[in-house]
Amino acid sequence: MLEIRDLHAAVDGTPILKGISLTVNAGEVHAVMGPNGSGKSTLAQVLAGHPAYEITGGEILYHGENLAEMDAEVRAQQGVFLAFQYPVEIPGVSNAYFLRAAYNAKRKAKGLDEVDPMEFLDLVEEQLKLVDMDPAMLHRSVNAGFSGGEKKRNEILQMAVLTPTLAILDETDSGLDIDALRIVANGVNALKRPDNAAIVVTHYQRLLNYIVPDYVHVLAGGRIVKSGGKELALELEARGYDWLLEAVA
Amino acid sequence: MSATIDQLVNREYQYGFSTDIEAETLPPGLSEETVRFISAKKQEPEWLLEWRLKAYRRWLTMKEPHWPNVTYEPIDYQASSYYSAPKSIKGVGSLDEVDPKLLETYAKLGISLNEQKRMNGVAVDAVFDSVSVGTSFREELAKEGIIFCSFGEAVREHGDLVRQYLGTVIPYSDNFFAALNSAVFSDGSFCYIPKGVKCPMELSTYFRINQATTGQFERTLIVADEGSYVSYLEGCTAPKRDTNQLHAAVVEIIALDSATVKYSTVQNWYAGDENGLGGIYNFVTKRGKAMKNAKISWTQVETGSAITWKYPSVILQGDNSVGEFYSVAVASKMQQADTGTKMIHIGRNTKSNIVSKGISAMKGQNSYRGKVHILPKAEGARNYTQCDSMLVGNECGAHTFPYIEVQNNSAILEHEASTSKIGEDQIFYLKQRGLDAEQAVSMIVSGFCKEVFKELPMEFALEAQQLLGITLEGSVG
Ligand SMILES: Nc1ncnc2c1ncn2[C@@H]1O[C@H](COP(=O)(O)OP(=O)(O)OP(=O)(O)O)[C@@H](O)[C@H]1O
Ligand SMILES: [Mg+2]
Numbered sequence: 193m194l195e196i197r198d199l200h201a202a203v204d205g206t207p208i209l210k211g212i213s214l215t216v217n218a219g220e221v222h223a224v225m226g227p228n229g230s231g232k233s234t235l236a237q238v239l240a241g242h243p244a245y246e247i248t249g250g251e252i253l254y255h256g257e258n259l260a261e262m263d264a265e266v267r268a269q270q271g272v273f274l275a276f277q278y279p280v281e282i283p284g285v286s287n288a289y290f291l292r293a294a295y296n297a298k299r300k301a302k303g304l305d306e307v308d309p310m311e312f313l314d315l316v317e318e319q320l321k322l323v324d325m326d327p328a329m330l331h332r333s334v335n336a337g338f339s340g341g342e343k344k345r346n347e348i349l350q351m352a353v354l355t356p357t358l359a360i361l362d363e364t365d366s367g368l369d370i371d372a373l374r375i376v377a378n379g380v381n382a383l384k385r386p387d388n389a390a391i392v393v394t395h396y397q398r399l400l401n402y403i404v405p406d407y408v409h410v411l412a413g414g415r416i417v418k419s420g421g422k423e424l425a426l427e428l429e430a431r432g433y434d435w436l437l438e439a440v441a
Numbered sequence: 442m443s444a445t446i447d448q449l450v451n452r453e454y455q456y457g458f459s460t461d462i463e464a465e466t467l468p469p470g471l472s473e474e475t476v477r478f479i480s481a482k483k484q485e486p487e488w489l490l491e492w493r494l495k496a497y498r499r500w501l502t503m504k505e506p507h508w509p510n511v512t513y514e515p516i517d518y519q520a521s522s523y524y525s526a527p528k529s530i531k532g533v534g535s536l537d538e539v540d541p542k543l544l545e546t547y548a549k550l551g552i553s554l555n556e557q558k559r560m561n562g563v564a565v566d567a568v569f570d571s572v573s574v575g576t577s578f579r580e581e582l583a584k585e586g587i588i589f590c591s592f593g594e595a596v597r598e599h600g601d602l603v604r605q606y607l608g609t610v611i612p613y614s615d616n617f618f619a620a621l622n623s624a625v626f627s628d629g630s631f632c633y634i635p636k637g638v639k640c641p642m643e644l645s646t647y648f649r650i651n652q653a654t655t656g657q658f659e660r661t662l663i664v665a666d667e668g669s670y671v672s673y674l675e676g677c678t679a680p681k682r683d684t685n686q687l688h689a690a691v692v693e694i695i696a697l698d699s700a701t702v703k704y705s706t707v708q709n710w711y712a713g714d715e716n717g718l719g720g721i722y723n724f725v726t727k728r729g730k731a732m733k734n735a736k737i738s739w740t741q742v743e744t745g746s747a748i749t750w751k752y753p754s755v756i757l758q759g760d761n762s763v764g765e766f767y768s769v770a771v772a773s774k775m776q777q778a779d780t781g782t783k784m785i786h787i788g789r790n791t792k793s794n795i796v797s798k799g800i801s802a803m804k805g806q807n808s809y810r811g812k813v814h815i816l817p818k819a820e821g822a823r824n825y826t827q828c829d830s831m832l833v834g835n836e837c838g839a840h841t842f843p844y845i846e847v848q849n850n851s852a853i854l855e856h857e858a859s860t861s862k863i864g865e866d867q868i869f870y871l872k873q874r875g876l877d878a879e880q881a882v883s884m885i886v887s888g889f890c891k892e893v894f895k896e897l898p899m900e901f902a903l904e905a906q907q908l909l910g911i912t913l914e915g916s917v918g
Contacts, residue, residue, distance in 0.1 A: 240869075240873050241872075241873075242869050243865065243869065244865065263872070263877075264869060264872040264873055265872040265873075265875050265876060265877050265878075267873075268872065268873050268874055268875040269875045273873075274873050276870065276873075279870070280864075280866050280867050280869075280870035282867060282870070282871070282884070282885060282888055283888055283889065284887070284888025284889055284890070284891040284892075285884055285885070285887065285888035285891075290871075290874070290884070293874075293876060293880065293884065294871075294874035294875050294876065297874070297875035297876050297877075297880070298875045301875070333888065334888075350874065354874070354875075
């Protein structure tokens with residue numbers, strides 16, 4: 193589904209990603225870990241198509257197509273979803289209106305009819321339960337004044353509504369209390385299907401107790417310095433990153 | 442008005458066409474003769490001609506104001522034509538015999554003058570250059586005793602009413618542009634709502650400038666008698682031309698005891714191009730006087746014009762009267778807007794509410810200018826002002842000029858202001874959810890303007906929202 197080959201990327205002329213290769217197949221969950229500033233969010237933003245990041249080398253194939261050539265909204269319409277590390281506030285725009293616009297944009301791209309507000313409310317009700325969110329949140333402005341945890345839950349709600357093919361979760365577990373963590377993880381698991389995949393960026397092994405990864409990758413200095421199975425996360429938890437960084441240096 | 446965003450997105454200014462119609466147009470120039478010609482053309486009574494002439498003589502002694510935060514080449518008032526009317530308009534007020542070419546023009550503008558096809562219950566007075574084409578739903582309104590017709594017709598048919606109220610809120614000497622308007626005003630609308638009557642439909646005036654060198658100087662007078670209610674809409678467009686055209690309008694509102702008048706504008710005059718070529722110079726004086734327990738509410742969405750100079754105001758004359766001003770002003774391309782309001786608190790327990798949303802994009806310059814004046818006798822007066830600016834891009838500007846004068850210590854005034862920038866991150870967030878750049882900007886901007894849009898009648902709110910999307914199209918990468 194996703195094939196990243198020797199990817200280099202820079203922001204404001206500063207090289208951040210320095211040769212990343214990663215293959216993600218349908219049905220797989222990949223965890224990406226690594227120290228602060230190692231380039232995890234950069235990788236996520238590059239995949240989603242943030243204009244501030246420039247691809248300086250390598251390539252990204254998504255279902256065999258050159259992802260770099262697609263506009264951000266086209267990637268989204270084709271099933272790439274990024275749960276942001278820092279979700280953005282849109283004052284004055286209701287969550288319900290925003291969600292429906294996003295849902296309809298995707299439908300329209302597929303040549304399907306748009307759904308009206310009533311239909312949409314029915315549809316979203318199910319997903320609200322999945323993330324255990326108060327329906328009143330639908331009528332508040334997008335993320336405006338939401339607590340950190342509420343913002344993260346709202347990202348998962350959007351993911352549930354948009355049913356992505358490739359979901360990239362950037363530290364969705366940070367700032368969540370234990371219950372919220374379980375709810376978010378359950379949400380992610382419930383959406384898992386044989387034909388979709390997820391890249392889960394996290395600092396904490398405990399999330400991986402709930403969302404069990406098929407592979408764990410460690411990013412450091414803009415490169416993947418180690419890949420392994422789910423037990424790698426446990427090892428990192430016990431030993432930290434130093435031993436890996438030393439090995440690379 | 443029902444066109445979808447998609448249809449609109451690829452069009453720059455969809456009202457930029459002109460109508461090829463045989464017109465009687467006065468050659469450019471302004472003198473007492475011009476004033477007399479206009480008055481005679483309209484078969485006006487002597488008192489009105491005298492009033493016009495006084496205004497003209499006063500105007501000659503006045504200087505064009507240069508305190509607004511706008512710059513433009515000096516205006517040559519002799520280069521404009523002050524009267525132009527399609528030959529086919531007879532000025533009878535009824536729409537039965539209107540030239541099909543004119544009906545077609547309005548249909549193209551999305552304004553159906555056909556009463557059967559008209560969107561649910563909005564009566565329209567259609568003003569084309571210097572004259573009214575006709576007014577719809579006249580008979581139906583007349584059943585309630587409501588008078589809704591062109592200004593010219595009102596002068597002929599309801600001269601006493603016009604004479605009683607004309608210039609009582611905005612005297613001809615008020616300011617340079619009001620004086621000019623008083624001298625040469627062409628047509629406009631007149632509306633009278635009798636005591637205790639709630640007007641059963643929205644009333645509206647649609648202004649269209651067609652002729653290339655004609656200025657438009659319309660005048661609207663609304664009188665809401667005791668305990669009555671009316672909601673009034675105003676729309677305006679003009680062809681796309683390389684030269685600047687002058688528009689100096691006056692709107693006067695009188696809300697007698699316990700009356701409510703809601704006046705909404707979607708101003709979409711041609712704005713000129715990215716290089717500042719062409720566009721309308723929009724110098725407008727709008728003011729209402731609210732008597733005891735009366736309420737006047739101005740809502741405006743200003744997206745067009747090369748230059749906007751406009752301060753819809755309320756004189757809170759009577760005790761417990763309320764004045765409101767809700768505004769969205771967009772300055773994109775090379776547009777310059779200097780707009781705001783004046784709330785003059787005279788009566789006791791008077792209340793005013795100001796919500797201004799300024800959006801600047803490309804090389805646009807947007808200024809909010811507002812005055813709140815609490816006079817000595819305005820015991821218990823209150824004002825709330827909220828003034829927000831949004832910037833799209835780095836080359837535009839937002840400015841605020843609030844003036845506050847308080848002469849009574851019991852007054853309570855609150856003022857809030859903010860400036861925000863549409864961030865790349867906001868746009869990216871929405872794009873990541875599948876929306877394209879235009880949808881994203883239009884969503885962010887609509888959210889920003891929400892408090893104003895909710896004051897507009899439904900159809901107008903949708904139109905305004907679409908308009909913003911189009912106006913700002915191309916201002917983000
Ligand atoms: N505009 C910029 N100019 C220069 N460097 C930048 C810019 N934006 C980000 N960086 C740098 O890129 C590096 C990678 O950042 P990134 O956000 O991808 O890290 P991360 O792995 O997600 O970290 P964290 O775990 O803290 O979220 C950091 O060192 C950051 O300072
Ligand atoms: Mg990060």
